[in-house]
Amino acid sequence: MQNVMFDRIQKEIDNHDVVLFMKGQAAFPQCGFSSLVVQVLSQLGVPFKDINVLEDSELRQGIKDFTNWPTIPQLYVKGEFVGGCDIIREMYESGELQALLQDKGIASAA
């Protein structure tokens, strides 16, 4: 069962440059931590695919197993797990997130 879920997750992060597994949707985050990452990405003008784990309990657990990371949200850039809320905030404040996005050739309106 897990392989089916892992394949599904892999497909999402392969098919979209920036993917945010979150609680709620980008337009209606349902958790403060998810909302913070949405705001960071919006501030940077970075388009991203939002995936609401609240709609699928198997996905909600599967994503945590996929990265051995116990919390949501989780941000992926070009198929790579970048971090959860704490790390994204730290990287944004230090400018590392902007540098990473540039390195990966992700256009940002900011």
Added chain:
Amino acid sequence: MGMDAKEIETLILDALPDAQVRIEDLRGDGDHYAAYVASPSFAGKTRVQQHQMVYAALRGKMGDALHALAIQTSLPENQ
């Protein structure tokens, strides 16, 4: 549910005996904490790996008994 700060600190120190740990109770509800962990064993590790070490120390309580733990990892000052 929830946990108390001492329990979190003990779990982290059990797994990372050389760490300096400070736990901050963000809301006083036993569910929202911040953990500042400095340890030489973080050397050469990415932030994700460092945070995974802290999560591993909590032995599955993260996201279960413990709803929110803001983590900040670093190397000790003298490192």
